[in-house]
Amino acid sequence: MIIEFCAINKPEDWMEMVAEQFGTSVTDNGFTIPPSVGSGFFKQYYPLPWLTLTYISFMAYEPMTMVRRSVENSKWIPVMFYINEHKHEQIIGTSTKTVGVDTLDGIFMPSSNIPTEWTFAPKRQYENITLTFNKDWIEQMDTAHETYIGRLLLSDKSFYLFETITPAMQQVLDGIKAIAKSNAPFSPLHLHGKAIELLTIFLEKLEKRSEVKSLSNLNLNDVEAVFRVRRRILQSLNNVPSIPELAREAAMSSSKLQKCFKQVIGKAIAEYALSEKMEWAKRLLSTRLYSVSEVGYKIGYANLSHFTEAFRKYHRIKPKQYLDSL
Incomplete structure (x- = not known):
């Protein structure tokens, strides 16, 4: 089964578009x-005129593909939170990646002109919670040009974050799920508050990218x-190219690669490779099958003290202490 959709003028129209392909109609949003x-179900809430909360929870009996078609100049920007425990594949062009709640790419925010499926x-x-906001809200803020999200949207360049x-x-997402499934009289009001809280936390996290002063127009x-490049790094963590x-x-x-990599992944190449190495080291230690020195050598450190210091800086605990705490 294939469900196709695209960014449109009103979030309500998106729900109608998807429901029709499932062979049903929209009732009570x-x-x-x-x-x-x-x-399962698809449900939308409208906390503010410029903000929509969508909660999807479903199981299909047959394999399913959802396709997001490219559209130019849409004002609606989705922020998708992959909250399902089962990982699934996200395909962008010829590239395939695995996403889920516990992956490093648990959230993505695309512009409307880059297709994905x-x-x-x-x-x-599978479950997904999406906040969709109208970019006019950001662009009309007096301080828009001082924020990362404001500069990104005002640039009118394509992006994929x-x-x-x-x-x-995660705490807010769990709250949204619990409230959405309840019939409490003030649950819509609670959901509105949670949607604003989640968007605020996300934008504050995104603001950490503010040191990126120039934005590449990604295609x-x-x-x-x-x-x-990301896949090559993951395949060669013990000897990163x-x-x-x-x-x-x-x-x-x-220079272009480093700029594009940071814009898409959110970290510089060296920073990303180090974070993956340290997460790999932690997973290896958690098995209790390797000593600290064996893990250090396995992930590419010839000097054990260098590995210990890198692990301590990243995880705020020495590897031996972490191993002993298991």
Whole structure:
């Protein structure tokens, strides 16, 4: 089953577009999946004229693909939170990545002109909470040009951003799920508050990118190249290729690659590689199958003291202390 959609003028129209393809209609700002297709629901809430909260929870009986088509100049910007425990595939052009609540890419915010699609395995429960805001709200703020999100939107350049779901976000997301499933008399008011809180936390996290002063006008090829480089890094964590070598693989200059990588992934290449190495080290230690020195050598450190210091700086605990705490 394939469900196709795109950014449109009103979020309400999006719900109608999707419901029709499921063979049903919208009632009370949502719809239930027909029993012949699967189970679950799609539901929207409207906290403010410029903000929509969408909560999706479904299971399909057959494989499903959702396709987001490219549209130019849409004012509506989605912030999608992958809250399902089952990971699924997100496809951008020829690049495929695995996303879910516990991945480093648990959130993504795209402009409307870069297409993407998601594939869902049958008979597995999937959930998604999306905040969709009208960019006029940001652009009309007096301080818009002083914020990362304001500069990004005012630039009118295409973008594709990823972020990680933080513990604070997870707490709010859990609250949204609980409230949405309740019939309490003031649940809509609670949901409105949670939506504002979640958006605020996300924008504050995004603001940490504010040191990026120039914004690349990314196209689909740029995004695909960044994913190729990301995959190469993940495949070679114990001996990460040099920037010039990665740039050759991306068919970009070193400076353009570093700029595009940080814009898409949210971290500089070196910072990203280090974070992945340290997460790998933590996973290895958690198995209790390796000593600290074995883990250090396994992830590419010839000097054990260098590994210990890097681990301490990243995780705020020495690897031996972490191992002993397990």
